[in-house]
Each structure stands twice: as C-alpha cells, then as structure tokens.
Amino acid sequence: MADVTDMTDMTDVPDVAASTDRIRRGSTSPTGSVQPSPVTPTKRRVKPGKRIYRFSSVVYLCLIYLFLFLPIIVIVVNSFNANRVKPYIRWTGFTLDWYAKAFQSASLIQSFENTLIIAVVSTVLAVLIGTLAAVGMYRYKFRGKGVVDALLYIPVVIPEIVLGIALLSMFTRVNIPRGMLSLIIAHVTFCIPFVVFNVRARLAQYDDSIEEASMDLGANRVVTFMRITLPMLLPGIAGGALLAFTLSIDDVIVSYFTNGQVKTFPLKVMESIKSGVSPAINALSTIILVGTIVIVVLSQSGILSRRRVHSSSR
Amino acid sequence: MPATTDTGSRTRTGRTRGTRSRHNFRGNMLPAALTVSPVAIWFGLLILVPMIYVIVISFCSLDSNYNIVFRFTLDNYKRLADLDYLQIYGNSLLIALTSTVICLLLAYPFAYLIARMRGRAKIALYMLVIVPFWTNSLIRIYGWRTMLGAQGLFNKLLMGAGIVDKPVEFLFTRGAVILGMVYALFPFMVLPLYTALEKLDGSLLEAAKDLGARSLKTLFTVTIPLTATGIFSGCIMVFIPTLGYFFVSDVLGGGNSSMIGNVIESQFRRGNNWPLGAALSVILILITLVLVKLYQRAGGDMESLGG
Numbered sequence: 001m002a003d004v005t006d007m008t009d010m011t012d013v014p015d016v017a018a019s020t021d022r023i024r025r026g027s028t029s030p031t032g033s034v035q036p037s038p039v040t041p042t043k044r045r046v047k048p049g050k051r052i053y054r055f056s057s058v059v060y061l062c063l064i065y066l067f068l069f070l071p072i073i074v075i076v077v078n079s080f081n082a083n084r085v086k087p088y089i090r091w092t093g094f095t096l097d098w099y100a101k102a103f104q105s106a107s108l109i110q111s112f113e114n115t116l117i118i119a120v121v122s123t124v125l126a127v128l129i130g131t132l133a134a135v136g137m138y139r140y141k142f143r144g145k146g147v148v149d150a151l152l153y154i155p156v157v158i159p160e161i162v163l164g165i166a167l168l169s170m171f172t173r174v175n176i177p178r179g180m181l182s183l184i185i186a187h188v189t190f191c192i193p194f195v196v197f198n199v200r201a202r203l204a205q206y207d208d209s210i211e212e213a214s215m216d217l218g219a220n221r222v223v224t225f226m227r228i229t230l231p232m233l234l235p236g237i238a239g240g241a242l243l244a245f246t247l248s249i250d251d252v253i254v255s256y257f258t259n260g261q262v263k264t265f266p267l268k269v270m271e272s273i274k275s276g277v278s279p280a281i282n283a284l285s286t287i288i289l290v291g292t293i294v295i296v297v298l299s300q301s302g303i304l305s306r307r308r309v310h311s312s313s314r
Numbered sequence: 315m316p317a318t319t320d321t322g323s324r325t326r327t328g329r330t331r332g333t334r335s336r337h338n339f340r341g342n343m344l345p346a347a348l349t350v351s352p353v354a355i356w357f358g359l360l361i362l363v364p365m366i367y368v369i370v371i372s373f374c375s376l377d378s379n380y381n382i383v384f385r386f387t388l389d390n391y392k393r394l395a396d397l398d399y400l401q402i403y404g405n406s407l408l409i410a411l412t413s414t415v416i417c418l419l420l421a422y423p424f425a426y427l428i429a430r431m432r433g434r435a436k437i438a439l440y441m442l443v444i445v446p447f448w449t450n451s452l453i454r455i456y457g458w459r460t461m462l463g464a465q466g467l468f469n470k471l472l473m474g475a476g477i478v479d480k481p482v483e484f485l486f487t488r489g490a491v492i493l494g495m496v497y498a499l500f501p502f503m504v505l506p507l508y509t510a511l512e513k514l515d516g517s518l519l520e521a522a523k524d525l526g527a528r529s530l531k532t533l534f535t536v537t538i539p540l541t542a543t544g545i546f547s548g549c550i551m552v553f554i555p556t557l558g559y560f561f562v563s564d565v566l567g568g569g570n571s572s573m574i575g576n577v578i579e580s581q582f583r584r585g586n587n588w589p590l591g592a593a594l595s596v597i598l599i600l601i602t603l604v605l606v607k608l609y610q611r612a613g614g615d616m617e618s619l620g621g
Contacts (some may be wrong), residue, residue: 136349
C-alpha cells in the first residue's frame with residue numbers, strides 16, 4: 001500500500017510540474033495574442049482621455065517629488081552659498097568655504113563620529129539579536145511567544161517621545177550614565193523590531209524542505225544554519241540592517257532624552273537651530289547624503305546582480 | 315487522473331509535516347531558548363520595565379526639591395484636566411487629524427500610480443521616496459523654515475510675481491506645523507498604501523471596467539475597499555507619531571502651536587515635573603492602544619504596521 005502511494009507520488013511529481021509549466025506557458029502566449037483584439041477598439045476610443053490621464057499623472061508624480069526634495073535642494077544650495085550674514089538665506093555667490101569650515105569644526109566632526117559609531121554598533125547588535133529572534137520565533141513554539149511578539153511592536157507603534165522618556169526614567173532610576181552607552185542601548189532597542197520583521201518576511205517565503213534535505217543528508221543544526229539558513233536569509237538581514245542604520249543616524253527624539261552630554265549629529269543640528277543653522281552643517285549634511293546614496297546604490301546593484309545570477313541559474 | 319494527483323500531493327504534504335515535527339521534538343527547548351532569550355531579556359528590561367515604570371511615576375508625587383516620591387496620587391491626572399491642557403489636546407488632535415487626511419489624499423494617488431508601474435522605473439521611483447530620509451529630518455524641517463520665512467523662497471516668488479506686496483507670515487502658524495508633519499511623515503503613509511495597492515489584483519480592476527464601471531466607481535467600490543487596511547495602517551503610522559513630534563512644532567510653530575509632545579518634552583527636559591510628563595505619556599500610550607485595537611478589529615495585521 002505504501003509502495004503504491006509512493007509510486008503514484010513519484011510518477012505524479014514530474015507530471016504535475018510539467019502540466020503547471022504548460023499552463024503557465026500557455027496562459028502567457030494565447031492571452032497575449034487574444035487580448036488585444038477585443039480590447040483595442042475601446043482603447044482607441046478613450047485614447048485622448050488616456051493621454052490626459054497619463055500627462056496629469058506624470059505632473060502629479062513630479063509635484064510630489066518636488067515637495068519631497070525641495071528642502072534638500074535648499075540644503076545643498078545653501079552649502080555653497082558665500083553669504084556670511086545670518087540667517088544665511090540670500091544667495092551671494094558660490095563658495096566651498098563651508099566645506100572647509102565643516103572639517104575644521106572639532107565639535108561638528110566629533111558629533112558626526114559619535115553618530116557613526118552609535119549607528120554601526122547598534123546596527124550590528126540589532127542584527128545579531130534580531131536575526132536570532134526572528135529564526136527562533138518562526139521555528140519554535142514556546143510559552144510567552146505572544147508576549148515577546150507584542151513587546152516587539154511597542155517601539156514601532158508607540159510615539160518615539162514615550163520611548164525616549166521611558167528609557168530616560170529607567171536609566172536614571174538604575175544609574176546607567178547617560179552617554180554613548182545609553183545612546184547605543186536606546187538605538188538597539190528601536191532597531192531590533194525592524195530587523196526581526198525584515199528577516200521574518202524573508203523566512204515566510206522560504207522553503208523548509210531545503211533545510212530538511214540538509215539535515216537528512218547528515219548536516220547538523222549548526223552547519224545547516226550556517227550553510228543553508230543564513231545565506232537564504234541574507235537579503236532580509238541586509239534590508240533590516242540598512243533600515244536600522246538609517247533609523248539610527250537620523251534619530252532625534254529618543255537620542256534627545258538619552259544622550260547626557262554626548263552630542264550626535266542630529267542633536268548638534270537641534271542645538272544650532274535656535275541660533276540659525278550654520279551652512280557648515282548644510283555642507284556636512286550634503287556630504288552625508290552623497291555618501292549614503294553611493295553606499296546604497298553600490299549595495300543595491302550588488303544585491304540586484306546577485307539575484308539575477310540566482311534566477312538565471314534556476 | 316485528478317484523483318490520483320490529489321492523493322499524491324496529500325501524502326507528500328503529510329510526510330513533510332511529519333518530518334518537521336520530528337525535528338521539532340528533538341530538543342525543542344534549548345534552541346528556542348538560545349535564539350529568543352536575547353530579545354526577550356532585552357525587551358523585558360528595556361521596553362516592558364520602563365513602560366511600567368512610566369505608568370508608576372505618573373501616579374507619584376514630587377517633594378519640594380522636585381524629586382519623585384513614591385506616594386500614590388491622582389493629582390497629575392487631575393492637572394491634565396485643566397483648561398490650559400484642553401487647548402493643547404485640541405490643537406494636537408486638530409494638527410494630527412489634518413496632517414493625516416492631507417497625507418492620505420496626497421499619498422493615495424501617488425502610491426497608486428507607482429504600484430501600477432512595471433520594471434525598473436517602479437523600483438527607482440519607490441526608492442526615491444526613501445532618499446530624503448538619508449538627510450537628517452531636523453535639517454529638512456529647518457529647510458522648510460528658511461523657505462517659509464519672510465525672506466524665504468515662497469515670499470520672494472509671491473512678491474516677485476506681484477501677488478502680494480509684503481511678506482506673508484507662513485512661519486510660526488498652525489499651517490506651517492501641519493506642512494512639516496505632512497512632509498516628515500509622508501513616506502510612512504506611502505509605504506503601507508503601496509504594499510496594499512501592489513497586492514491588489516489588476517484583473518479585478520479590469521473586470522470592473524469590462525462590466526461597465528466608470529473609473530471613479532471602480533475606485534470607490536473596488537480599489538479603496540480592497541486597500542482599506544492599508545489605508546488604516548498608513549493613517550495610524552501618521553496620526554500617532556504626529557502627537558509626539560515635538561521638534562516639528564518647535565521649529566515651524568515657534569511655540570505658538572504647542573502639542574502634547576512639546577509638553578512632555580518640557581516636563582522631562584526643563585520643567586522637571588516628570589510625574590506630570592509621565593501622566594501625559596500614559597495618555598499617548600492609551601491613544602495608541604485604542605487605535606491599534608481598532609485596527610486589529612478591522613482586520614489589519616500587525617506586520618503591515620512594521621512596514
């Protein structure tokens with residue numbers, strides 16, 4: 001009996017695969033050629049309307065992007081503005097002085113360094129803790145899982161200011177000195193959920209049977225994790241890490257409550273806003289922006305090309 | 315033939331399940347503990363305990379030196395019922411609601427257009443929404459301040475075109491704060507809408523069209539109902555943070571437009587009345603809880619809030 005089912009199983013597998021393949025191939029080519037004939041007349045009739053629709057959508061998209069990028073354009077332009085009179089708004093000519101000033105200002109460079117250190121350390125810690133948690137929570141059932149899951153959503157949905165004052169109160173209560181350490185602890189806390197969610201999304205679309213094959217072929221849990229699970233999760237981990245890093249370098253509110261005397265770059269900006277932001281800050285922001293774009297474009301093209309190799313080998 | 319395929323697939327899935335549970339039974343507790351305990355300990359100590367502590371402080375009193383004394387009182391909550399605070403709540407809710415609605419109206423067509431695109435342009439346009447995030451959010455808000463000021467870009471354009479003779483006071487108004495909130499939180503509205511619209515089956519739209527529905531009718535009877543949870547999730551992701559974004563109302567409202575976040579900030583950083591600030595934070599926590607519960611009841615899943 002078992003043999004029979006096994007036989008049907010074996011004979012059926014290629015058959016099903018072939019038939020779905022046929023369906024898939026069939027569905028793309030016939031509808032591709034059939035569809036246009038009944039649809040084209042109606043399409044031709046609404047063509048002027050469609051052109052207006054297309055034109056207005058392009059205009060709409062452009063306006064939204066203008067809205068999103070306008071302040072950034074202002075920052076970049078002002079970083080080259082020769083005007084030396086506060087509030088540094090009127091354009092009086094081109095200069096690179098502010099870039100020199102940005103590098104000469106020890107406190108500005110220090111704040112930038114702090115921001116980078118905090119972002120790198122918290123991203124690494126959040127990725128370690130978050131990836132383990134995502135795998136464990138996806139794979140195992142245990143008591144209190146619901147509680148852990150609910151806790152993970154708190155930093156995501158709660159207003160940042162509540163997280164900021166909660167951590168400040170706690171740090172004060174148990175005498176954790178406010179500074180780099182407290183900033184890193186705070187940043188790891190709000191970064192972890194985003195790593196977990198990214199890795200979990202990746203886990204949901206992945207095929208358990210490959211892991212089972214690895215175990216059946218004699219690899220133990222650790223080897224399977226290192227050689228099968230981890231490489232397959234890598235895009236999810238990378239996405240989570242990128243998000244964590246972005247959140248950390250941009251964070252204002254939580255840092256504002258947990259920093260003590262240490263200044264991160266956003267806090268330096270906040271301090272200078274009262275007296276009018278120096279174009280040196282615009283210059284440093286421009287450098288950060290260009291740097292991030294370069295890093296992301298490089299990593300994205302790397303990911304994309306790797307993905308392309310994968311799909312072509314399949 | 316279909317019958318045999320059926321039994322075949324059933325045995326296959328049956329066997330898969332069996333293997334997996336066998337792996338699970340073999341020492342389930344140790345790997346679960348190893349993988350999940352770091353996050354459980356971290357979030358226990360740094361989320362659960364601090365949140366409970368905030369609730370505790372909100373019922374505490376202050377001594378004459380502004381130190382927190384663990385003596386139960388409801389005074390902090392009673393003070394929050396003052397008329398002064400009512401005005402701040404009203405202002406906060408007005409700004410948060412207006413910003414959410416404007417964000418939704420701007421973001422829905424935007425997300426729709428991008429979600430309906432194909433290929434590389436779609437990825438590129440989607441990434442372009444995130445690029446502004448790589449410049450510090452404070453300095454971008456400050457960018458708006460320079461543009462809205464008396465000598466700023468907008469007043470120059472208006473005066474240059476002869477529409478007004480003297481600068482319009484855009485800055486330090488409620489409108490400026492709303493603009494800043496919409497700007498700062500726009501991507502948080504776009505992302506869930508985009509996800510919902512991308513999942514939307516294009517053939518349903520074509521079916522509606524083939525059955526004679528006009529585009530507006532399709533929009534209101536097919537597209538919007540099918541993306542309702544995405545809309546709800548986007549609205550939550552904009553509405554809740556707005557209440558706490560104190561720096562936007564600081565920079566663009568100039569103290570004329572205090573919100574709940576500004577009061578909490580000043581109690582914790584300057585006023586030194588932490589119990590009062592904590593009580594106000596508890597109110598924010600309650601608002602968040604209620605909205606998230608409503609969202610879940612409406613069928614929204616938490617995953618899409620995590621975006």
